[in-house]
Amino acid sequence: MTTRRQILGGTGALGAAALVGGGSSLAAAPGTPLPPAPPASELTPAQALQLLREGNASFLRGEQPSGISNAQRRLELARGQAPFAAYVTCSDSRVPPELLFGRGLGELFIIRNAGNTVDTVALGSIEYAVAVLETPLVVVMGHESCGAVAAAAKVVTDNATFPGSIGRMVEPIIPAVLMAQDEKGDLVDNSVRANVRRVVRQLREQTDPIMLDPQREGRLWVVGAYYKLDTGEVDFFDLPSVG
Structure with missing residues (x-):
């Protein structure tokens, strides 16, 4: 297998902040701008997830990142990238991962499409992040009021059709809607979560050994x-069984 070092010419590790306090918390104190994240190879999956949690808390407090996308950072990244998370989410303009987690250049490897589905291109991108960039965390995130999921729900409930390639685009979401249609509550909201679970299960159980x-x-x-559009909060609701 081609290694990360071979592809990046041995320059992927970036000089960044050291782990603090034994790795229990990697972000700055409340009110302090977030520093650049350590390179992926220096983080466990739990630490990478904690960075996202603390980044979202910073976003909810209205704090803006500082000093993580400046000229020096750009020069470091020109030598190679080491993002600490691969992020699969929707193309919706209200769901930009860098802003939701207060992160800057070179920190998140993002795969976006309407409905946060994983096709061959998306899967190959995720596998590249894991196998080559040594990313310890993959997040699949849906969001409130997702238009792609709503369209898939209309296919199920109203036998709706859509022009162009929109119908084919939402086809992978239909199984999630079928799974959620007997649940109590809002069908679209339940289907968003079911769609996330479906993609997560695919990545956990039905992929190549590379994953x-x-x-x-x-x-x-x-x-x-x-992701809750009205509050800005990210709920990490489908976590792996550990230990």
Whole structure:
């Protein structure tokens, strides 16, 4: 297998902040701008997830990142990248991962499409992040009022059709709607979460050893999340069983 060092010319590790306090908390104190994240190779999956949790808390407090996308940072990244998380989410303009978690250049490897589905291109991108960039965390995030999921729900409930390629685009979401249609509550909201669970399960159980081996060894987590548009809060609701 081609290694990360071979592809990046041995320059992927970036000089960044050291782990603090034994790794229990990697972010700055409330009110302090977030520093750049350590390179992926220096983080466990739990630490990478904690960075996202603390980044979202900073976003909810209205704090803006500072000093993580400046000229020096750009020069460091020109030598190679080491993002600490691969993020699969929707193309919706209200769901930008860098802003939701207060992160800057080179920190998140993002795969976006309407409905946060994983096709061959998306899967290959995720596998690249894991196998080559040594990313310890993959997050699949849906969001409130997702238009792609709503369209898939209309296909199920109203036998709706859509022009162009929109219908084919939402087809992978239909199984999630079928799974959620007997649940209490809002069908679209339940289907968003069911769609996240479906993609997470695919990445945990139905992929190549390039993804499965690091998960078995504890070097990689695949996590599901849900973003609330009105509050800005990210709920990490589908976590791997650990231990």
